[in-house]
Amino acid sequence: MRAPLALTIAALFGWLLWSVSARQALLLLVGVGLGWGLAAARFGFTTGWRMLVEQRDPAGVYGQLVLLALLAALSMPMLGHFPETHAALGPLSVSLLVGAFVFGLCMQIADGCGSGTLYKAGLGVPLNMAILPMFAIGSFLGSAQLNDWLALGALEPVGLVDRLGAGPALGATLIALAVAAAGVAGWTGKGLRGMPRRWFWGALVLALFAALNLFVAGQPWGVVYGFGLWAAKAATALGLFDPTQNAFWSDPGHAQRLHQTLLLDVTSITNIGILAGALWVAPKRPQNARPLTGTQWLVGLAAGLLMGYSSRLAFGCNVGAMVSGISTGSLHGWIWVPMAFLGTLVGLRVRRHFKF
Template sequence: MNTASLPLSEAAAAAPAARPAAPSWAQRLPLSLAVLALFGWLLWSISARQALLLLVGVGLGATLAGARFGFTTGWRTLVEQRDPAGVHGQLLLLALLSAVSMPMLAHFPETTAALGPPSVSLLIGAFVFGLCMQIADGCGSGTLYKAGLGVPLNMAILPLFALGSFIGSVHLNDWLALGATAPVGLVQRFGAGGALAATLVGLALLAWAIGRWSGRPLSRASIPARWIWGAVALAVLAALNLLIAGQPWGVVYGFGLWGAKAGTALGLFDPAGNAFWSDPGHAQRLSQTLLLDVTSITNIGILAGALWIAAKRPGASKPLTGQQWLVGAVAGFLLGYSSRLAFGCNVGAMLSGISTGSLHGWIWVPLAFAGTLVGLRVRRHFKF
């Protein structure tokens, strides 16, 4: 493996250790007990659903960190090195999850798709998000699991991401007023079979085009094992999220809710005067404990799962200059803001959107990729 081509946090994890590093059960035991205690408390005091979703989140975090399944990194290595392995792994994840999610949506009416309206906000938000995720070296899930691994930049970005997502939600209705159409759900229009067939054809065409451009067609040998087992594990866990929660895996909404709760508690925000947060569903979540929110509980689990992996293999990072910290902080805030405008990040818009048949997921991908091309130039300019 050429570790020089990986981000420092991943290169450190991939490089051979100077001496064998046994799993540190002494370090992992307190966290394991804390997670079990929270699971038990949720099961007893909240609901079995929230307790199970905590475990799903822990599994997601451990898989993302353990497999180093980075959506941002996969796009970056495709562009800079013409290495499609990461993107091929993401396409495999999309195909597997679509094959499970679409029939589930068709047969279980209590489940919902990750639908977002095609809109001006989607176009702008997806582009800006793709740009900023390369500067910040993480999307929504990437920021969570790298913060759990102890990477300083992502730890600093996490609260800014939440703030940006909250401000984006406050402004969302103004953005939608610029132009938006009704969400389009392929499962609802064509049934599970038709939607799945169209999705798999679209993914196959993408794989063919990427293989043609990179000179490395999709094959079993073209995808490293970590991308394969990571895709399989994430597909299973995301499908469980849909089955247990009744909604697809998401990240961004939880961040915005955290920001809204903080602003309300500090007396800086009146939700009754805002179109988004005065909506009955959002207002109810704002009035309840975070532990009742589906997205928040899985986000907490992702942090815990990544932290559990970090006990064995801590994240690493190079020292940043003051300018890099400032640019990274701005990028983190804009990640949150733009993801709310785009109705999700790589998880909520791309993965959950496409796998549940939302047209907005297919619109999000090319706009975010165009933003990535610009973001990589900015990243090189500031020497991240």
């Protein structure tokens, strides 16, 4: 299995290097590294939150805090010294509050956020494989209606690196993360000692590859935009959608990506790499093939659709809003987390009700 996959990745890398650009070829490998890190470490953002709530096990959340600290330490100096790099900024809006809450709810039902859906689909998990296209459709629908949501109320994005400078922004971020870790330790009564190593090395791998993404692409790691672009291209090709009549997709930058090959889109190429990186791990980790009922399938697919829709309203998922947002100093990332966590508390009740 691995030999054909390695040849396929190498062939795509060579073709991108020759026919597209060195940047896109490198980003393919960055995506492979991210997918490998997610799948090999079983670094689940959704699972980490569920472990904290249901078992008072903070290991997953500690892993995420370590990831945020490492990535912020790598990303903020880049943002401060290289003007061609950009933070993952999102406006402070009604759509952010609603979208983050709904996303947190739905990701627990779907058993995966944006990156989780990708790498579990790569591992061959049936529900996540079916949710992937639903996520893409939802993300497209959310983007098409985003301006209507922003009209309900929105403030300009706030970037800590721009406001404070890279050093003070990093210091403030690390202090905030330390306070969050202390709060988790106080509530669970458990510290970092005894934490499974996979959360540490998973955080290290993801931080390194996410920082490479920022350095090579000039923008932070994201997942959701690529999904929405895939569905938007399909809807346009089928004559179901006129992008010129939509505020989001008629924007020059989005319109250009809509008419270019997907291989020129930064997020799409890393998403493809994540699938390949997870597939590399798949033979080593057989999945639980417990069959789902028809009701569970319907609820799971509906959650996937809403997850895609809400992630666009919230300007990212656990990756784009939380990981990339917080690590590059966007205030919207700090608002996204508590709203998504509140949604998770409701989502876990729904998950138990339907016996997922």
